[in-house]
Amino acid sequence: MTPPNGDTLATAPDAPAEKATAPENHVIEVHDMIKQFDGKVVLNGINLNIRRGETMVIMGGSGSGKSTLLRCIIGSLKPDGGGIRLFGDEITSMTDGEMDGVRKKFGILFQSGALFNSMTLRENVALPLQEHTDLPGDVIDIMVKIKLEMVGLREHATKYPAQISGGMKKRAGLARALALDPQILFYDEPSAGLDPVTSAEIDQLIIDLSKRLGVTSVVVTHEMDSAFTIADRMAMLDKGRMLTVQTRQFFENMRDGEPDHLDHDGQLIRQFLRGDADGPITARKLSTSYEEDLLGLDETETYVRPAIQPTRTVKEVKEKKPETAADSTAPTATVADMTDNQTDESKQPDRRTGPDDRRTGEEDRRE
Numbered sequence: 248m249t250p251p252n253g254d255t256l257a258t259a260p261d262a263p264a265e266k267a268t269a270p271e272n273h274v275i276e277v278h279d280m281i282k283q284f285d286g287k288v289v290l291n292g293i294n295l296n297i298r299r300g301e302t303m304v305i306m307g308g309s310g311s312g313k314s315t316l317l318r319c320i321i322g323s324l325k326p327d328g329g330g331i332r333l334f335g336d337e338i339t340s341m342t343d344g345e346m347d348g349v350r351k352k353f354g355i356l357f358q359s360g361a362l363f364n365s366m367t368l369r370e371n372v373a374l375p376l377q378e379h380t381d382l383p384g385d386v387i388d389i390m391v392k393i394k395l396e397m398v399g400l401r402e403h404a405t406k407y408p409a410q411i412s413g414g415m416k417k418r419a420g421l422a423r424a425l426a427l428d429p430q431i432l433f434y435d436e437p438s439a440g441l442d443p444v445t446s447a448e449i450d451q452l453i454i455d456l457s458k459r460l461g462v463t464s465v466v467v468t469h470e471m472d473s474a475f476t477i478a479d480r481m482a483m484l485d486k487g488r489m490l491t492v493q494t495r496q497f498f499e500n501m502r503d504g505e506p507d508h509l510d511h512d513g514q515l516i517r518q519f520l521r522g523d524a525d526g527p528i529t530a531r532k533l534s535t536s537y538e539e540d541l542l543g544l545d546e547t548e549t550y551v552r553p554a555i556q557p558t559r560t561v562k563e564v565k566e567k568k569p570e571t572a573a574d575s576t577a578p579t580a581t582v583a584d585m586t587d588n589q590t591d592e593s594k595q596p597d598r599r600t601g602p603d604d605r606r607t608g609e610e611d612r613r614e
């Protein structure tokens with residue numbers, strides 16, 4: 248269903264068709280990519296081109312393959328078929344040494360922020376600079392201050408991760424991801440585990456950084472409010488298939504327009520975007536037979552629930568007031584603005600151990 252360039256698909260005839268762009272504008276090119284685990288195909292012929300400077304949101308339900316796609320793009324998983332080019336170079340055939348060189352050009356924000364809990368924020372952000380550059384200590388100090396200022400944490404430089412809120416940890420993780428002035432920033436579920444206001448604040452930061460630094464951002468999320476706030480273009484994965492890659496406007500038209508003219512995939516995307524309880528996603532779940540359910544033959548979840556998690560209602564944060572005594576940068580929120588989706592400190596890495604930049608949020612969660 249997705250054309251070879253991964254750029255266009257006329258799922259909703261009324262929406263403006265997208266123009267394909269020249270390959271020299273693509274910083275990431277995924278072509279016919281296949282990934283399987285233990286013989287089970289989890290990514291099936293993925294095509295996706297990401298343009299320099301844009302914010303691409305990769306969305307899809309739980310288990311649709313978003314994190315796996317991200318891990319293949321950053322070179323921590325090897326695809327079983329097809330190819331991936333970063334900055335024009337095929338990475339699937341690179342040696343570890345060559346891949347390390349490419350990795351310096353991008354930053355990754357994991358779900359937990361993946362900070363070293365035994366180090367202060369300043370030390371955490373300094374680490375990539377100490378490891379990957381020959382810069383003298385005083386220059387590194389200045390660069391660390393700049394990165395922490397970019398995410399609003401300069402005054403908290405000497406705090407340890409255990410002393411700050413979940414949203415601040417995300418921002419600190421982002422400062423670290425920015426340390427080497429990356430050309431691409433990858434985010435895996437940046438809003439996961441955050442309250443609605445903090446989540447909106449992270450969205451705003453992603454937008455600001457992409458504007459101010461001109462970086463390309465690739466954001467994996469299943470949160471539609473967040474996706475529609477930050478995306479230039481969006482890619483929709485479903486059970487390892489790339490259904491479509493389109494502009495945010497296209498998806499907005501699809502979400503808000505009438506469903507009549509949409510084909511099956513279009514209806515499925517629309518249900519996902521709207522979080523409707525009825526639609527092809529629900530029908531698919533209900534169609535699993537009792538035997539399949541009992542014997543675990545179908546990999547999908549078999550209970551019925553809305554396609555997406557409840558989303559926040561607050562999109563913009565105008566005023567700020569301290570969230571805790573330690574957090575003078577947290578936004579103002581009334582009780583009515585908040586959901587019970589509070590920061591989950593249990594997702595943080597063990598204080599004695601440190602993060603591995605190649606891990607995903609899933610791995611962090613397992614700790």
Ligand SMILES: Nc1ncnc2c1ncn2[C@@H]1O[C@H](COP(=O)(O)OP(=O)(O)O)[C@@H](O)[C@H]1O
Binds near residue numbers: 284307308310311316
């Ligand atoms: N390391 C792994 N080994 C085996 N199966 C995996 C592994 N990582 C992911 N999977 C499977 O691949 C599918 C896609 O997972 P994932 O990319 O994490 O989905 P998402 O991020 O969209 O929730 C799921 O069925 C998951 O169970």
Ligand SMILES: [Mg+2]
Binds near residue numbers: 314315609
């Ligand atoms: Mg994931």
